[in-house]
Amino acid sequence: MADLMHTKIKELEFNYLSVLKKAESNIYSANAVAIIDEILVFWERNRRLVECILRHDIIPYDTYIFAAATYMDMNDYEHYPFVTLGKKHIMDDRLCSYIKIINGDCDSNDYSKKLHNLLLTVIQDNIKIIENCFPSILILPVRFLADIEKDAIHKGTEVAFLNMFTSINSMKEFFRLKDIIEIEKALLPTIPNSLIFSADEDMSNSFISRFREYQKTIDYSMVSKDDETGLFFTAIYGYFSQALDIIMLCASYALIPYIRYDVAFKYMLSLSSNFTDDEKIRLIVFRACIAFSLYRIYDTHDFCNIEFSKYVEAVIKYDFSGKLLSDINERNFFLSNASVEEVHEMIEKHLALLKLSIDNA
Amino acid sequence: MLKHSSLKDHKFVKGKFMTPLNSLDQPLDEISWFHDRLPEYVWIGLIIKKFGRTLGLNYCGRISNLLKTINTDMNAIRFSNILALDAEKQKHFWHEVVALIGTEVIAPLTAIFTHSEHPVFAEIFCSKLDDYDQRAEKIRLVLHDASDHQTYFATDIRFVVLYSALLSGKLFVEQEMGELILKYPLLSHKNEEMRLTRPTVRSMEATANKTNNEEYLNCFWEAISKMTDCNLFCLPFEKCSDDSDIYMNHVRRIMDYYAELFASTSPLDKKMLVLLGMTTYSYKCLLELVNHDLYNAILGRIVIRILIEGYIMMKHLLKNESSHTDIWSDYQCYGIGQYKLIAKRGEETERKDALSHVLYEYLGFLVNETKDEELINMDTKYFDNQGIREKAIAVGEKELFGLYYDYDSAFAHGLWGAIRESALLKCDEASHHYHCVPDIEDKQKLASVWHDCKMVMDKTLGVLYDVYGLPQQYTTGVSDG
Numbered sequence: 111m112a113d114l115m116h117t118k119i120k121e122l123e124f125n126y127l128s129v130l131k132k133a134e135s136n137i138y139s140a141n142a143v144a145i146i147d148e149i150l151v152f153w154e155r156n157r158r159l160v161e162c163i164l165r166h167d168i169i170p171y172d173t174y175i176f177a178a179a180t181y182m183d184m185n186d187y188e189h190y191p192f193v194t195l196g197k198k199h200i201m202d203d204r205l206c207s208y209i210k211i212i213n214g215d216c217d218s219n220d221y222s223k224k225l226h227n228l229l230l231t232v233i234q235d236n237i238k239i240i241e242n243c244f245p246s247i248l249i250l251p252v253r254f255l256a257d258i259e260k261d262a263i264h265k266g267t268e269v270a271f272l273n274m275f276t277s278i279n280s281m282k283e284f285f286r287l288k289d290i291i292e293i294e295k296a297l298l299p300t301i302p303n304s305l306i307f308s309a310d311e312d313m314s315n316s317f318i319s320r321f322r323e324y325q326k327t328i329d330y331s332m333v334s335k336d337d338e339t340g341l342f343f344t345a346i347y348g349y350f351s352q353a354l355d356i357i358m359l360c361a362s363y364a365l366i367p368y369i370r371y372d373v374a375f376k377y378m379l380s381l382s383s384n385f386t387d388d389e390k391i392r393l394i395v396f397r398a399c400i401a402f403s404l405y406r407i408y409d410t411h412d413f414c415n416i417e418f419s420k421y422v423e424a425v426i427k428y429d430f431s432g433k434l435l436s437d438i439n440e441r442n443f444f445l446s447n448a449s450v451e452e453v454h455e456m457i458e459k460h461l462a463l464l465k466l467s468i469d470n471a
Numbered sequence: 472m473l474k475h476s477s478l479k480d481h482k483f484v485k486g487k488f489m490t491p492l493n494s495l496d497q498p499l500d501e502i503s504w505f506h507d508r509l510p511e512y513v514w515i516g517l518i519i520k521k522f523g524r525t526l527g528l529n530y531c532g533r534i535s536n537l538l539k540t541i542n543t544d545m546n547a548i549r550f551s552n553i554l555a556l557d558a559e560k561q562k563h564f565w566h567e568v569v570a571l572i573g574t575e576v577i578a579p580l581t582a583i584f585t586h587s588e589h590p591v592f593a594e595i596f597c598s599k600l601d602d603y604d605q606r607a608e609k610i611r612l613v614l615h616d617a618s619d620h621q622t623y624f625a626t627d628i629r630f631v632v633l634y635s636a637l638l639s640g641k642l643f644v645e646q647e648m649g650e651l652i653l654k655y656p657l658l659s660h661k662n663e664e665m666r667l668t669r670p671t672v673r674s675m676e677a678t679a680n681k682t683n684n685e686e687y688l689n690c691f692w693e694a695i696s697k698m699t700d701c702n703l704f705c706l707p708f709e710k711c712s713d714d715s716d717i718y719m720n721h722v723r724r725i726m727d728y729y730a731e732l733f734a735s736t737s738p739l740d741k742k743m744l745v746l747l748g749m750t751t752y753s754y755k756c757l758l759e760l761v762n763h764d765l766y767n768a769i770l771g772r773i774v775i776r777i778l779i780e781g782y783i784m785m786k787h788l789l790k791n792e793s794s795h796t797d798i799w800s801d802y803q804c805y806g807i808g809q810y811k812l813i814a815k816r817g818e819e820t821e822r823k824d825a826l827s828h829v830l831y832e833y834l835g836f837l838v839n840e841t842k843d844e845e846l847i848n849m850d851t852k853y854f855d856n857q858g859i860r861e862k863a864i865a866v867g868e869k870e871l872f873g874l875y876y877d878y879d880s881a882f883a884h885g886l887w888g889a890i891r892e893s894a895l896l897k898c899d900e901a902s903h904h905y906h907c908v909p910d911i912e913d914k915q916k917l918a919s920v921w922h923d924c925k926m927v928m929d930k931t932l933g934v935l936y937d938v939y940g941l942p943q944q945y946t947t948g949v950s951d952g
Contacts (some may be wrong), residue, residue: 132587141586144597148585154603155697 116245120157120184123248126241130233145207146229151299153206153251154410156275161253162250170364170392172431173198175252177367178374180204181235182395184242191408193422194367194464195401195431200365201239203251205232247420253355258362260415267351270381272348274301290321292339304380306343309372353377361390366397370405396445400438400453407457410464424468434460474654485925499905504620506626506904507683510691511549512579515631516613516624521576524627530572532806535635538569545642545679551582551687554589561591574598579606579838583694590880609791614695623660626669629676630655637677644675695902702899703908705915710766719761724732725932727944732939740793741799746785746935753781754930757924767916769882769893775920776879778927780859785934786866791855795859805854809836875923893917 129152136145151390153160174196182188193199206467209231217340236249242381268281268359275296278284287293294302302317324345328335335341356367356378369375378398386389413421425431437456443449481488505831509516518534519527538547541560547551553564564890568577578596582603600606617625633652636642644652648671729747737743754776764773784802792798819829820936838844857865863872882887895907896915936946 129587136586141590141594141597142588143600144581144590144593147597147600148587148593148602151582151585154582155606155694172739271608 112286115163116255116383118159119167119248120245122131122159123240123244126152126249127237130237130240132239134230134233136227137233150209153255157255159169160252161257162258164249165250168197168200168254168363168365169197171366171397172196173200173363173365174363174368175199175360178246178352178369179252179436180208181232182239184235184316185237185392187410187414188370189239189243189247189418190407190410190413190421193243194380194408194425194461195368195397195404196366196430196436197257199247200252201247201249203236203249204254205229205236206251206254206403208232225270231351246419252365253359256359257404258358260348263351263358265345266354270345270350270354271347274298274305285325285339286342287339290318292344292432293339293342294318305346306349306373306376309316309447325404349373349377350381357382357385357391357394360398361385364390364394366394368401368405369398370402375402392445396448398456399445399448400434400457403450403453404457404461408455408461413468414459416468421468425464425471428464430460430464474491478578483723485541502677502681503903504625504629504677505618507688508680508691509617509625509628510688510695511551512632513610513613514550514580514618515548515628517576517579518572518608519612519615520609522572523925525656528627528631531631532634532656533571534568534868535631535638537564538635542729543639545636545639545643546682547639548632551683551684554584556686558591562595565715566594569595575601579609583611583691584608588690593773608754610695611699611900611902618901618905620673621669623669626672630672631671633676633679636676642675642679653698669676673823692904696904699745699900699902700906701903703896703914704899705896705910708767708916708918710764710921712761712766713921715761715921718925719758721945722754722757722928722932725935725941726751727798728942728945729939741743741797741803745788745799745802746938749781749785750931750935751848751930753778754844757928760920766878766919766921769889769917771917771920771924772882773881775924775927776876776883778924778931779876779879782852782927782931782934783859783863783868783876785867785931786864786868787857789934789938790866802854803841805850807838807841808847808849809848810834811844812851814838817928871927 129148131146133149136142138207139145174192176182176192179202181204182192208225239247239249272278272280272284275300276286278287278296284296287296303313303318306313308327309318311320311323313320321342325335325338327339327340352374355386356369356374359365361366367378369378375398379395380390382395416424434456437460438448438453439448441452478493481493482491483489485915513529519529521527521841522530535548539551540855541547541564542552542556544552553561556564574596578600581593581596581600584592586597611865617628617695619625620629629872633642637644637649637652651668651671652675655672655750656667658665662670729750733740733743733747756777758776760766760771761772763914765774767780772939788798788802795801811834813829816829816832817829835844838847853859859876863869863876880886882893891907893915894910896910898906898908900906932941935941
């Protein structure tokens with residue numbers, strides 16, 4: 111049966127693949143600006159089609175978006191756990207956002223060169239996704255193109271950021287703080303222990319020492335390492351903005367965020383507490399938590415030997431999503447009362463059964 | 472502006488009115504300025520927009536002279552031809568252009584012509600780029616301002632095209648005309664001489680541009696159409712139905728009178744039944760129009776079409792009464808015969824839908840109501856073998872048919888004119904070719920039918936008035952039929 115939408119989606123993805131391949135071979139050439147500008151132009155031109163896909167082709171609350179990640183990392187089989195839950199899957203392409211930062215000449219400075227390296231990694235990963243995972247995973251620059259109120263997100267982020275402080279009422283006042291010590295003094299008492307800078311930090315250490323460890327890890331940044339206020343702002347404001355952006359985006363399009371990065375997940379969970387009255391957001395966040403738990407438990411070694419398309423077939427046949435959510439519903443679990451241990455047990459059980467069904471097939 | 476042909480100027484051939492132009496042996500080539508030529512010259516428009524007319528035309532002149540040394544084709548200045556130059560020539564050309572006017576002026580076109588298809592162009596002009604939206608806006612502005620081929624801006628662009636064609640040596644003009652044309656950039660548009668020069672420039676440019684590059688145009692328009700959002704607008708219309716309550720009460724009183732008159736004086740009179748039945752049908756349609764606020768709706772036009780057809784039919788029946796034994800029974804039989812045909816189809820089909828609005832069994836009862844259906848034929852032709860148009864002419868209502876009924880028929884049949892008027896919204900965006908989009912949100916209403924409905928209802932009541940009279944207290948507002 112004719113299906114114009116799916117024909118156009120396929121055209122879109124494979125036209126993008128063609129653009130990506132050209133970008134891959136020329137990213138370090140003198141023509142880099144023109145080449146990567148083509149990626150931006152490509153998506154701007156197809157903006158309306160992307161919006162149309164988001165409005166009409168997704169399955170509400172059963173479409174997962176791979177968010178808060180620069181790239182998926184196909185080499186590490188990250189696509190396997192991603193497709194295990196849900197009926198449709200979208201990789202949020204961050205290329206366009208990074209491209210806007212590029213100023214031109216890739217030899218101009220070390221930071222720019224590193225950004226080009228990152229772009230190349232993302233481009234190569236995206237190529238693999240389209241070549242190996244279409245139509246199970248679509249690449250779309252959802253956060254970049256989505257028709258959501260960017261101003262409202264900026265305002266909301268600023269409010270959330272400033273609410274951490276006892277008597278800092280504007281960003282101007284915040285930037286008058288000289289260093290991390292003054293920042294700590296200005297924060298509400300409960301805040302320092304709840305802020306995270308990076309995934310592997312030891313939360314038993316003090317706020318200041320955790321920040322100092324984070325400071326050492328900064329490889330490249332728009333902000334100097336010695337500008338502690340700027341670094342704090344870039345890190346925390348950045349996490350808040352990303353979390354709010356993800357929540358609003360997913361609420362607008364009834365998507366479930368698949369977030370594997372600890373820190374981003376925790377900030378998303380934390381900021382979502384501002385929306386406890388919103389039933390839809392509570393459902394989205396709950397399913398995001400289940401997805402995060404799945405990611406933590408999933409052992410790619412169990413499944414990576416299976417060809418990806420066959421794995422997808424097996425997941426659908428077994429109805430992993432349906433069975434897991436059914437078990438969760440039977441226990442009347444919601445965001446407010448779900449037992450993490452029990453949910454983990456259910457996930458483990460169904461992963462084991464899935465593996466069995468694949469082995470027996 | 473060219474005067475359009477009158478109805479008389481059209482040739483009527485086998486049911487079609489042919490325009491004088493379409494009646495020519497050699498059909499005209501349709502190479503439109505906006506669709507087929509302007510895309511090739513947007514870059515010229517960008518230069519003139521950036522530097523103003525005087526300096527812009529000066530730069531364009533210098534660029535045309537430069538182009539002549541690279542490509543002697545008459546249409547060398549077309550953007551598609553420049554992009555088709557071999558890499559070395561193209562690079563040389565663009566570097567010279569950049570030396571003259573910088574990269575920013577033409578850079579917006581990188582939003583259409585990207586590196587994979589046009590590497591030379593993209594590499595040179597992608598060095599300092601506006602936001603995508605800013606690039607799109609600059610192109611959109613040129614398209615918008617030059618969309619009308621006769622604006623000063625469009626004519627300036629056409630001058631540059633013509634100048635380039637003349638430079639190629641492949642377009643010849645008389646000396647006098649050549650001198651006139653060459654004065655163009657030196658004269659202000661306010662100068663009286665330009666009233667002759669501008670049309671000369673336009674007609675010569677059109678002559679020099681008889682072909683187009685389909686591939687380039689398709690690529691251009693596809694990219695452009697995706698760049699911008701629609702700018703939709705709709706025409707506002709008032710209901711104009713302030714007196715609807717008063718009028719409907721008035722009609723109701725008249726209908727009450729005739730209904731009572733019928734019941735009390737001639738309950739078995741077929742003629743009166745038919746005439747009153749038809750008037751009541753029109754009255755009920757009008758009631759639905761008022762009760763459901765259909766004045767500006769598509770269905771409003773269906774209502775008035777029904778009113779007109781009913782009125783014409785009433786007049787036809789009265790006019791031809793003497794040529795039939797019993798025209799009133801014949802008319803009823805004709806209509807019931809239509810029902811019988813439908814009821815029979817319903818009987819004989821295997822497909823039964825309990826929720827259908829067509830109650831075939833009930834229709835069967837209606838068919839057999841006054842006589843057995845075995846005595847009722849099913850006539851599939853027009854009643855009295857005459858279409859509504861012929862009937863209208865015969866009863867002196869040609870205008871009512873030609874100016875109203877035919878128009879409303881377009882809505883009854885869902886013809887494209889009616890669809891365009893009622894179901895589509897116009898987009899004021901040049902890059903979208905001023906296209907139309909479906910009016911899903913029901914924003915576009917139609918001109919109110921109320922005034923015309925009252926006019927036809929009055930005529931209908933006028934028929935009854937002529938046949939049966941009407942007490943004076945009811946006669947206000949009823950016209951002669």
